[in-house]
Amino acid sequence: MRSGKVIAINGNMVTSTFEEKVIQNEVAYIVLNENLRLKAEVIRIHNEFCDMQVFEETNQIKVGDSVEFSNELLSVVLGPGMLGTVFDGLQNPLYRLAEETGFFLQRGKYIFPLDPDRVWKFAPSVNTGETLKGGMEIGFVNEGIFDHKIFVPFNIKEKCKILHIAAKGDYKIKDRLAILSNDSGKEYEINMTQTWPVKIPIKTYKEKLLPDTPLMTGYRIIDTFFPIARGGTFCIPGPFGAGKTVVQQTISRNALVDIVVVAACGERAGEVVEVLREFPEIKDPRTGRSLMERTCIICNTSSMPVAAREASVYTAVTIAEYYRQMGLNVLLLADSTSRWAQALREMSGRLEEIPGEEAFPAYLQSVISAFYERSGLVELYDKKTGSVTIGGTVSPAGGNFEEPVTMSTLSVVGAFLGLSRQRSDARKYPAIDPLISWSKYQEQMEENLLKTRSRTWVKDILKLHDLLFRGEEIYQQMMVVGEEGTAMNDFIIYLKSYFLDSVFLQQDAYDDVDSFCSEERQVKMLYVVKKFVDKDFTFKNKDEARAFFMKLIGTFSRWNTEPRESEEARELEVEINKMLEGVL
Ligand SMILES: Nc1ncnc2c1ncn2[C@@H]1O[C@H](COP(=O)(O)OP(=O)(O)O)[C@@H](O)[C@H]1O
Ligand SMILES: [Mg+2]
Incomplete structure (x- = not known):
């Protein structure tokens, strides 16, 4: 374990020395005492020291405290059991965390994201002797209404031979299910879980396809006038109180997709509490059961530390990509991306970077594009397709769209559903303004639209x-x-x-x-x-x-x-x- 010592603290930014080397975006822990280690991410490296953003309140950290570097990038654990769960930005399962620590969440308390004791019925879909590589399926377990595929971990790039595959039966997530070996004899043991760095897109598919199929939301103004494509992107900008959250929640309930991942970067703490309280009560119109069974929520409030807020959208999109890999249609809703952008701005300020417009970092545009580019309709190795559709709300101050976050988002998304104060004041709901909204998908999807609609x-x-x-x-x-x-x-x-x-x-x-x-x-x-x-x-x-x-x-x-x-x-x-x- 490589270690270092804290030499400076500035809000959530902590500067530390290091031995030998340090890796950009590696996770580190600041050790306050035997029982309290705070998680942090390395965000900038100088010659002899590095800057880290801490995912927690930083009070009580002292100069001289020791730092442990983990050698791992900020990652999520992927495996069965994510549906129906509410995580925070670092993938702590909030209900289980609350059970252990009470409702006032403790600092420095991290628990494994998935339930290690739950038993799943595994069925293999391959035989010993077959060759596979990362992203290919070895079998599946049943998760709610889906078969949850168990994959060869995505980071195994080379072809491997199956030496052993578990028989059909009951297993826990950490039980060994397969042993693989590559050409040079290196062996990999596979269980139901794998970890994946959140900032790197999962790309173990054959190819990305042009989104050409409509994603029905049940909103007439959207589906008929400004349609969204499966695997496409859209944004819902609008002033405070115009109905962005209501539109997103209705879409999450009604959209014809398999799985919904919600990244709730709350405007206020109360809003996230509302999401947590309301979501489990929403009935899934298709199954008649709780919508939570096919939903995963990642939530943060603006009172949580900036770094945790920044991480949450990446955690959410990685989980969405993982389910896409199973041939499912996933919808990711981020509400609101403005809070996320504000977290970026705060961090950039602490790093004393040269600010761009309205003090947002100069790289805001590229960060926003990189996020929306993780959407997509893809052809998988088994020739099936899967999709991740990304929709984000934007809450520009005063409802003025001429600001950096709205403008950056507009330049990358395929559909723009702009809410106007005028319409919401007149209680014309949804307050999506037909005079400013647009979709680039109408033409792109024409062929598929015409299958079910009139020729004109x-x-x-x-x-x-x-x-x-x-x-x-x-x-x-x-x-x-x-x-x-x-x-x-x-x-x-x-x-x-x-x-x-x-x-x-x-x-x-x-x-x-x-x-x-x-x-x-x-x-x-x-x-x-x-x-x-x-x-x-x-x-x-x-x-x-x-x-x-x-x-x-x-x-x-x-x-x-x-x-x-x-x-x-x-x-x-x-x-x-x-x-x-x-x-x-
Ligand atoms: N489609 C709708 N139908 C009826 N009322 C709505 C609708 N959309 C919004 N509202 C009203 O507006 C309020 C604010 O909406 P909300 O989605 O929280 O706004 P925002 O997220 O844009 O700040 C809601 O609590 C509700 O009373
Ligand atoms: Mg809202």
Whole structure:
């Protein structure tokens, strides 16, 4: 064990001497006494000393305290049992930690992330004599609703022969399941776990593919107007209180993916507590059981030390990549990435680096790109595909998007779902503003979209999007010249745009029925909405026009919230059709 001595302390930054060598990003422990060792990461190396960021409060650290270098990069332990668990940024399982130390978490207390005593039913899928390399499967255990594959550790690059493989049966995570040997006779023992450095992407797959399949979220405005691709990226920037967290939580519940990983970098401590309390109670609409069974939460509050906050998004994305390796579709949601960027800024400040815009480090853009680039649809060694889709919220101060974190994020993501204060103040939820949002995936996914939608789908959406712009323009004019000064034709265009917005773009996240709109229903609804938009109406006067559209919106809104197959829903549909034919 290499060691050193503390020579300076500045907030979470501790400077230490070292013997022989030190490795960039290696984990080190500061030893306060026999029972208290604080975890830290080496972030800068000088000639004779190095700077480390400590993942804990640094009070009581003294000059002269000894430091132990671990020889390992900051890593996570991967294996069965991560689903249903809440970890902190360093992968401490919070519920088990609380059981051991009480609810006031103790400093310097780290416990193994996975339950070492839990018994899993392992079934081998290979035979002795076969050759494998890192990232290939040796067997699986059942984890909740999935088969959790056990892999040859990803860091084994060379082909290895299987000398021994365990028989089907009950094993604990640390029990030996296989022995492999490479050409030069070096042997590896494999159990259900492996460790992986969080800042290095897992790349044991055949190739990365262009994301071309939609990921349905159940939000009409997203799926129809600004679609997200499986394996793609999106961001949700918006001012405080505009509904970013609500949108993310609805997506985590409803999105058609196998696994959800949530990185909760809370704005306030209370928010994370809410996540912890609410999540286990959310029912999975697909299985009817707790959503937690296919969810893994990594959480930090802004009151936790910066370094732990910085680590949490890497821990989360590594876990997401690991499940992708099993051929699953994983969704990673980071809320909020601004808190993460602030952690970077604080650390950079302590290192006295030359600051960029708004004191964020000059490398902010490259750190943000590197994070989103870990998303992707990949073809695995067994020819199956898996995906990691990454969505992050951004909370720019005052809701001004012209700031470094929003701008850096915008330049790398494939879809931008911008929330506006104007819409949230008007309680138009979700407050995703159709006039500023965009998605690059509509065209990229056209072929797959058209399989389930009309041939003119992409063109239709563009036209409806134009209607929203036109409606806003007329609305702005009307604010100046009044309703009387507005031509009848324009007034009807405005009403059509208002109608499209009210019944299609807006959606109640708290309504049991409306909160999730299936693809089939979105297609059907859009078909009906478009008929009204395309129809040439003649009204006697503006009052009549307004009354017609208000009634239509009322009927449509009720249709949105009635249980889909109910008698009421059918009657409302009939009524809507009659309104279209001018019978009512
Ligand atoms: N889709 C929605 N439907 C109804 N109310 C919403 C919706 N989105 C947000 N809200 C309201 O706005 C509040 C703040 O939302 P939140 O997601 O916490 O904002 P942010 O994360 O942007 O700060 C919520 O507590 C809720 O009352
Ligand atoms: Mg929030």
